[in-house]
Amino acid sequence: MATRSAKIDQKADLIWAIADKLTGVYKPHEYGDVILPLTVIRRFDCILSDTKDAVLQKYDEVKNLPMKDILLRKASKKDFYNTSKYTFERLMDDPDHIEENFREYLNKFSANVRDILEKFKFDGHITTMANKGILYIVLKEYTTDRGNLHPNEISNLEMGYIFEEIIRRFSESHNEDAGQHYTPREVIQLMVNILFYDDNDILSGNNVAKTIYEIKTRYLIQFNVA
Numbered sequence: 001m002a003t004r005s006a007k008i009d010q011k012a013d014l015i016w017a018i019a020d021k022l023t024g025v026y027k028p029h030e031y032g033d034v035i036l037p038l039t040v041i042r043r044f045d046c047i048l049s050d051t052k053d054a055v056l057q058k059y060d061e062v063k064n065l066p067m068k069d070i071l072l073r074k075a076s077k078k079d080f081y082n083t084s085k086y087t088f089e090r091l092m093d094d095p096d097h098i099e100e101n102f103r104e105y106l107n108k109f110s111a112n113v114r115d116i117l118e119k120f121k122f123d124g125h126i127t128t129m130a131n132k133g134i135l136y137i138v139l140k141e142y143t144t145d146r147g148n149l150h151p152n153e154i155s156n157l158e159m160g161y162i163f164e165e166i167i168r169r170f171s172e173s174h175n176e177d178a179g180q181h182y183t184p185r186e187v188i189q190l191m192v193n194i195l196f197y198d199d200n201d202i203l204s205g206n207n208v209a210k211t212i213y214e215i216k217t218r219y220l221i222q223f224n225v226a
Helices: 006-022 028-062 068-076 095-107 111-119 123-131 135-141 156-173 185-195
Strands: 208-214 219-225
Touching (some): 006 028, 028 123, 028 156, 095 123, 095 135, 123 135
16 A cells, blocks of 8 residues: 555644634544544535536436436536535635535535435534534635645545544544544445545446555455445
């Protein structure tokens, strides 16, 4: 497996710095409950940015059709999509309605992404940040260079390393020893999907097995693709 690059550590540093905006509202060991799902959402947002307008146009054409899911996936050129007019950048145009608009944006993801976000139990944190006046501030940080998670900027492999590094730092901030912290299976599945989202040809077919092995962290993830 390729060695980590300075870019990975730099990007992890920048995302970690966004957590400073949570000071006073959250305790340090709670930062991960906000930053991890937001980083996932922003990654999806960046992945879908290139086909955003095409998806919106297609949605207007097929929104009442029973097979709209298939058609929208084709328009997005991914296995997921978002039919909201908003992106992270467009959300910044209306700070007075940030909570309402952000919820609308999240609800317009395809069902497979909404299922992932539900596993993070993130909804309550949206309310907390909105009530404390930091939701707009935190989201805005993800529209800066530090929050640019477009595949042209960060590869799938690099994104996996960034997730690993962020999780490690949040674990250390909670004074957890090795073995006390684990990654939920839903997050592992998400990371695998992100790593291999554009490898459909390689993973197509029955009983295809792929293994991800990272010596440093001593874990082995093996999954089968139906």
